[in-house]
Amino acid sequence: MFWTVTLSLLEGTAAAAELFFLTLIFALPLGLVVSFGSMSKWAPFARMKANIPAWLRTFRPVSLVVRTVVWVFRGTPLMLQLLIIYYGPGLLWNNNVWGSGTGGRMFAAVVAFILNYACYFSEIYRGGIESVPRGQYEAGLVLGMTRRQIFFRVTLLQMIKRIVPPMSNEIITLVKDTSLARIIAVTEIIKVGENFMRKGMIWPLFYTGVFYLVFVGVLTLLFGWIEKKLDYFK
Amino acid sequence: MAVLEVQHLEKRFGATRVLEDIGFSLEKGRALAILGSSGSGKTTLLRCLNFLETPNGGRILVNGNCIFDAADPATQRENEVRKKRLHFGMVFQAFHLFPQYTALENVTLAATLLAQERGASRDELAAIRDEGLELLRTMGLADRAQHYPHQLSGGQQQRVAIARALSLKPDILCFDEPTSALDPELTGEVLRVIRSLAERETTMIIVTHEMAFARDVADEAIFMDGGRIVEQGAARQVIEDPQNERTRRFLARYAAGGSD
Numbered sequence: 001m002f003w004t005v006t007l008s009l010l011e012g013t014a015a016a017a018e019l020f021f022l023t024l025i026f027a028l029p030l031g032l033v034v035s036f037g038s039m040s041k042w043a044p045f046a047r048m049k050a051n052i053p054a055w056l057r058t059f060r061p062v063s064l065v066v067r068t069v070v071w072v073f074r075g076t077p078l079m080l081q082l083l084i085i086y087y088g089p090g091l092l093w094n095n096n097v098w099g100s101g102t103g104g105r106m107f108a109a110v111v112a113f114i115l116n117y118a119c120y121f122s123e124i125y126r127g128g129i130e131s132v133p134r135g136q137y138e139a140g141l142v143l144g145m146t147r148r149q150i151f152f153r154v155t156l157l158q159m160i161k162r163i164v165p166p167m168s169n170e171i172i173t174l175v176k177d178t179s180l181a182r183i184i185a186v187t188e189i190i191k192v193g194e195n196f197m198r199k200g201m202i203w204p205l206f207y208t209g210v211f212y213l214v215f216v217g218v219l220t221l222l223f224g225w226i227e228k229k230l231d232y233f234k
Numbered sequence: 235m236a237v238l239e240v241q242h243l244e245k246r247f248g249a250t251r252v253l254e255d256i257g258f259s260l261e262k263g264r265a266l267a268i269l270g271s272s273g274s275g276k277t278t279l280l281r282c283l284n285f286l287e288t289p290n291g292g293r294i295l296v297n298g299n300c301i302f303d304a305a306d307p308a309t310q311r312e313n314e315v316r317k318k319r320l321h322f323g324m325v326f327q328a329f330h331l332f333p334q335y336t337a338l339e340n341v342t343l344a345a346t347l348l349a350q351e352r353g354a355s356r357d358e359l360a361a362i363r364d365e366g367l368e369l370l371r372t373m374g375l376a377d378r379a380q381h382y383p384h385q386l387s388g389g390q391q392q393r394v395a396i397a398r399a400l401s402l403k404p405d406i407l408c409f410d411e412p413t414s415a416l417d418p419e420l421t422g423e424v425l426r427v428i429r430s431l432a433e434r435e436t437t438m439i440i441v442t443h444e445m446a447f448a449r450d451v452a453d454e455a456i457f458m459d460g461g462r463i464v465e466q467g468a469a470r471q472v473i474e475d476p477q478n479e480r481t482r483r484f485l486a487r488y489a490a491g492g493s494d
Contacts (some may be wrong), residue, residue: 139330142284143344144320144402153343157334233333234384 005196005204012192013211016178018106019188020215023113023174030114031121037066039126073119078112079180085112086184102187109181117174124166128159161230168223175215235298237262237405237437238283244291244304245278245461252278254461256292260406260454263435267442267452267469271484275461276441280408283439284324285315296321296405323399323407327414329391331383337394338379341401342366348402369397373427389420393427407431409440425451445488449473457481 040062045052073081086108090096098104132155140150182191189208196204236259243256253275260266268276281287283294285302288310294302301318303309331340345362370379373393383391392412399407409428413421425447432438432451442448448455452469457478465478476482 133330135326135328135330136332138286139324139326139332140344141286142319142322142324143398144316145344145347146316149347153347154332161334233382 005201005207008192008196009189009204009208009211012187012189012208013215015106015181015186016175016188017215019109019113019178019181019186020175022110023117024171026110026114027117027121030118032125034066034070034118034122035125035129038063038070038122039129040066070119070122073116074123078116078177079183081116082109082112082180082184085115105181105184105186109184109186113174113177113181117170120170121167124163124170125159127166128163129155131162132158157230161233164223164227164230168219171223172216172219175219176212236260236295237297238439239295239298240283240292241295242292243279243282243289243294245275245282245287245289252461253282253289256463258456258463258466260437260439262437264453265432265436265438265440265451267440267448267455268458269442269445269448269455269472269484270458274458276458277410279458280324280410280439280441283406283408284322285319320402321405323402323404325392325395325399325407325409325412327411329383329388329395329415331391331395331398333383336380336382337370337375337386337390337397338363338366340383340394341369341397344398345401366397366401369400370394372430373397374423387420388416389423392416392420392424396424396427396431405437407436407438409438409442411441411443413442413444445473445485457484459484 040060042062043058043060045056045059048057086098086105089098096104098108136154136158137150140154145153178188179190181188182194185191189211190205193205193208238260240259241257243253244251245253256275256279258266268279270276278287282289289302289304291304292302293300293304296318300306301309301321331337332343335343342362342365345365346359349358349362367376367379370376373396375390375393375397378386378390378394383394386394392415396407396412412428413424416424421444425444428438428440429447429451440448440452449469455467455469455472456463457465457472457476457480459480465472465476465481472481473485476485
């Protein structure tokens with residue numbers, strides 16, 4: 001029995017890992033784009049000659065839209081977002097864009113997770129970028145470097161060093177959040193445990209915790225290693 | 235011909251006038267000290283020369299070429315501003331070394347990037363490295379080339395920053411209160427380096443509160459107050475025998491040992 005349960009839970013772990021890695025691969029870069037959006041200083045009316053109210057001069061449409069989106073995704077439960085994203089198109093337009101079966105459910109879950117986590121990551125990036133002293137940027141400028149060179153050669157690594165601790169927190173939360181996908185019937189670890197519980201076995205549910213602990217344990221070692229690697233500068 | 239000529243430079247932050255009708259010129263190989271109390275506009279002036287601020291009025295000429303004209307937006311395009319910045323080197327009060335690079339990498343980074351942009355050969359890149367090492371050696375830091383900034387003292391960090399500013403061979407080297415973040419013991423080593431640069435006829439603009447140093451090292455001096463130049467002339471004369479009442483009061487406080 002123990003091996004049957006273990007094998008089933010490993011299958012659930014595979015689904016959780018798929019969701020986890022796909023989310024990371026897409027949400028990490030997307031979050032950076034979102035953070036640039038929320039930091040956008042584009043103000044189309046700032047230099048207008050006409051007599052317009054002061055608030056319109058400081059109006060930054062890109063920043064406003066992006067910050068509103070971030071507010072919505074951080075401000076509502078991920079479980080709700082999963083339900084709306086998976087069932088919404090079918091119920092509203094009679095068009096299930098996700099396709100049927102396991103693949104469709106996983107696809108919808110991945111999209112919901114990417115959007116949600118990109119928003120969380122964007123705020124971590126923003127904090128990291130804004131915490132790099134402005135003098136670093138100016139020192140690059142007076143040396144004739146382009147904005148792109150300054151970002152990639154000067155600011156980025158300093159930002160990465162600063163965001164490793166909050167990022168590792170968020171990524172560990174992501175591991176455990178994958179269990180939310182069972183609300184749209186993705187068979188991840190907890191779902192497998194629940195299935196056994198329905199057959200009258202309680203211990204597999206407790207056993208699921210071990211799988212999360214191992215997953216997070218590996219990540220903790222990895223983040224520790226990254227922090228150590230970046231320890232050579234202050 | 236003057237290396238640098240500044241004409242009627244003006245800068246406002248909102249309604250506040252920070253610089254008003256600033257004009258001076260600087261000959262090649264000369265050192266100019268900019269003196270004045272905090273908030274008099276000294277730092278803003280340096281930042282305008284390095285295009286870190288955009289002046290609201292006036293012109294800046296380098297070697298007779300107009301590189302900035304507030305009335306002509308064509309002189310303010312970002313792409314060209316980047317090249318024009320290279321006429322000036324800048325040493326900041328707080329060093330602003332790049333922490334993730336060694337002293338040598340700090341010195342060679344900008345030159346290496348420029349060389350890579352024009353597709354330089356491996357030999358050229360090696361030459362940049364050698365020049366960087368040579369610069370660090372003249373700063374007395376040959377044995378610190380592979381150290382990271384946090385492993386260096388404040389005085390050593392500032393000397394690396396000076397080497398970095400010199401790495402692109404600017405026409406004019408600017409110092410923004412280069413010793414204000416250092417304790418008195420470390421101030422000396424940085425001032426010695428600047429003095430030796432003056433002896434080698436480096437064209438320099440030095441914003442400083444070190445009066446004795448300015449008197450000995452600078453050829454000319456400008457005294458600023460409230461965003462205006464109130465007195466300018468030979469450094470020795472401005473500092474030892476000021477004509478303007480405001481300059482006198484400021485310098486008297488220094489003579490009495492007070493700081494501004």
